[in-house]
Amino acid sequence: MNPVVQAPTEPSASKSTLFPFLDLQAQFSAIRSEVTLAVEQVFETQQFILGPDVQKLEEDMAELLGCRHAFGCASGSDALVLALMALGIGAGDEVITTPFTFVATAGSISRLGARPVFVDIDPDTYNLNPKQIEPAITARTKAILPVHLFGLVAPMEEINAIAQSKGLAVIEDAAQAIGASYHASFAGNIGDLGCFSFFPSKNLGGAGDGGMVTTNDPKLADRLKLLRLHGSRSKYHYEILGLNSRLDTLQAAVLRVKLRHLHEWTMARRRNANRYRSLFAQAELEASIKLPAEPPGTCHVYNQFVIRTQERDPLRDHLHRAGIPTEIYYPMPLHLQPAFCYLGYQSGDFPNAESASLSVLALPIFPELTEAQQQSVVASISDFFLCKPLPKRTNSRLEE
Numbered sequence: 001m002n003p004v005v006q007a008p009t010e011p012s013a014s015k016s017t018l019f020p021f022l023d024l025q026a027q028f029s030a031i032r033s034e035v036t037l038a039v040e041q042v043f044e045t046q047q048f049i050l051g052p053d054v055q056k057l058e059e060d061m062a063e064l065l066g067c068r069h070a071f072g073c074a075s076g077s078d079a080l081v082l083a084l085m086a087l088g089i090g091a092g093d094e095v096i097t098t099p100f101t102f103v104a105t106a107g108s109i110s111r112l113g114a115r116p117v118f119v120d121i122d123p124d125t126y127n128l129n130p131k132q133i134e135p136a137i138t139a140r141t142k143a144i145l146p147v148h149l150f151g152l153v154a155p156m157e158e159i160n161a162i163a164q165s166k167g168l169a170v171i172e173d174a175a176q177a178i179g180a181s182y183h184a185s186f187a188g189n190i191g192d193l194g195c196f197s198f199f200p201s202k203n204l205g206g207a208g209d210g211g212m213v214t215t216n217d218p219k220l221a222d223r224l225k226l227l228r229l230h231g232s233r234s235k236y237h238y239e240i241l242g243l244n245s246r247l248d249t250l251q252a253a254v255l256r257v258k259l260r261h262l263h264e265w266t267m268a269r270r271r272n273a274n275r276y277r278s279l280f281a282q283a284e285l286e287a288s289i290k291l292p293a294e295p296p297g298t299c300h301v302y303n304q305f306v307i308r309t310q311e312r313d314p315l316r317d318h319l320h321r322a323g324i325p326t327e328i329y330y331p332m333p334l335h336l337q338p339a340f341c342y343l344g345y346q347s348g349d350f351p352n353a354e355s356a357s358l359s360v361l362a363l364p365i366f367p368e369l370t371e372a373q374q375q376s377v378v379a380s381i382s383d384f385f386l387c388k389p390l391p392k393r394t395n396s397r398l399e400e
Contacts, residue, residue, distance in 0.1 A: 019364070019373050021325035022201055026368040027265075031257055038253040050229075051249030057256050061196075061212060064179075064259070067189040069221035070214045072247025073228050076175040076197020079211035080108035080145075082245060083171045083193040086213075086223040089114050089142050095171075096136050097145040098128045099333040099345075100353040105147055105173050106334050116343065117141070118335050120350040124293045126150065126306070126360075129352070130158035134166075143169040148177035148187050150329070150362075151203070151269075151301035152294065156182050156190040163191075171195065175211075176303035178204050179266045183297045188214045198255055203269070203303050204262050210251040268367035269302040272374060276305060276363070279378040288385045304329055305365035312359050315384050322380040327362045 028035065038053075045051060054072050062070040073079050089095060091113035097105055099118040106116035119132035128146045144163050146154035156172075163170045170191030174180070177187040178196055188194025198210035215221050223240075226233065231242035277291060290308040294300045306329065309315055316326050333353040335345035347354065363377055 016323065017325040018323040018376060019325070019369075021327055021362075021364050022366050023368050024200060024205070027366075031261065034257045034260075035254055038257050039250060042249050042253045045249075048249050050246050051252070053249050053252040053256055054247050057247075057252040057259070058212070060256060060259055061214065064262075065186045065189040065194070065214060067194070067214045068216045068218070069224070070212055071221070071224045071228060072252060073211045073213060074243075074245040074247065075209040076195060076199060076202075076211040077104040077108060078228075078243065078245040079175075079195035079197065079213045080104060080171070080173060081111060082213050082224055082227050082243065083195050084108060084112055084114070084143070085227050085242075086193065086215075086220045087143060087169050087171075092140060093142045094138060094140040095143045095145050096133055096141060097173075098147050098149075098353070099335040099350050100126055100330060100356055101147045101149060101173070101334065102175070102330070103334065103337070103339070104175075105145060106340065109145070110340075114142075115140075116334075116340070118343075118345065118350060118353075120352045121356065122155075123352045123356065125152055125154075125295065126356055127152065127154040128159070130155050130162060133159065133162050137162075137166055137168070141166070141168060143171055145171045145173060146191075147173040147175075148180055150292070150306055151177050151180050151303040152292070153177060153180050153182035153187050153190070153298055155295075156185075160191065169193070175199075176202065177301060178202065179262055179299075180301040181299040189216070192217060193220060198251065203265060203301055204255060204258055206251040206258075207254045208248075208251060210247050210255065212247070265367040266301050269365055270300070272365050272367070272369050273300070273302045273305055275371065275374055276365075276378070279374060280381075283378055283382040285378075285382060285385060289381070302365050304362045306360050306362045308356070308359045309361065310359055311384075312361050315381065316361055318384045319377075319380055322376075322383075324377055324380050325364060328360065329362050330360075331357055333357050 058070040093114040094117045095109045096117045100121045109116040117136050119136050122129045126149045146159055172191040172194040174187040174194050175197035180187040194214040196212040198206040213224050227242035228245045231238045231240035319326050
């Protein structure tokens with residue numbers, strides 16, 4: 001029997017970190033005057049709800065992604081709920097998704113009375129394994145919800161082919177993947193609907209919560225526009241029951257400033273990822289840790305740089321003592337979370353997701369990360385593996 005996956009303990013107390021895991025202050029210092037001006041202009045207009053900056057951001061996002069429609073909403077979680085509602089998914093329906101993701105992915109399905117149906121991940125990319133999808137499809141299945149985890153687009157060609165053959169919709173959870181691409185198509189513009197989060201830690205993060213839903217389907221676009229505004233086209237008239245899920249104008253103003261810098265920040269993240277690869281190779285650590293995959297035809301945007309090792313917890317504790325910040329995404333797969341116990345899954349049902357939860361570790365990758373800081377990360381990891389005692393030799397000539 002496979003062991004139950006348990007959340008790791010927090011690292012023991014140590015000195016403060018040498019630098020933050022994500023340095024939003026460094027990002028803000030470079031764009032302070034732009035952000036301040038944008039916010040002041042919103043206060044001058046006093047249009048705080050769905051003001052002109054929201055419409056302009058929606059137009060900018062649609063242009064960036066190459067899609068026809070984009071609608072700002074209150075959060076990435078709401079983006080998922082709105083996308084599911086636009087498709088009419090509700091009680092009794094099933095949506096296939098991954099257990100190795102943030103809770104909002106499956107939580108949005110459950111909130112509507114539908115059932116998340118989990119399938120295992122690819123152990124190399126951590127994304128949904130398309131080979132596992134067809135066996136999970138039933139007469140109640142209405143959609144597939146892949147996650148572009150850590151900034152790497154899921155294998156959408158295979159996922160879309162399955163969906164089209166079975167008459168299913170595809171909703172992309174692109175919360176961590178703005179700007180990522182798959183065979184020249186951008187995340188969020190490959191399925192029927194794309195969902196984005198503007199949580200501050202994302203590659204394009206606001207000054208609070210925010211999200212967006214994208215689509216090329218005019219009927220879905222019309223429904224999304226209704227749903228985010230209580231189901232209303234005109235004041236006090238309601239065609240359907242929707243949500244109060246509007247993107248604040250202040251958030252849109254901040255995001256429009258940051259969107260102008262997104263490409264350079266993405267290139268900086270990719271530069272830092274490549275530098276990590278070079279430094280790990282120089283330290284000859286390939287046998288000790290597994291680095292992130294970037295399959296041919298994809299452009300990874302590294303919302304997280306996630307390594308993998310069977311020594312994850314002691315390594316994390318070692319790094320913490322050295323002042324190196326790390327995070328774990330995610331310490332327990334969703335099918336083993338108490339909130340989803342009603343689904344009836346058990347330990348061992350999705351071994352790749354469970355194994356990943358016990359062995360993944362995210363290293364700092366933010367755009368302003370310096371070469372010296374990356375060198376300190378790799379040096380500390382190298383120290384950990386070099387200082388580990390060698391396994392005791394058995395059946396050797398010295399013991400004969």
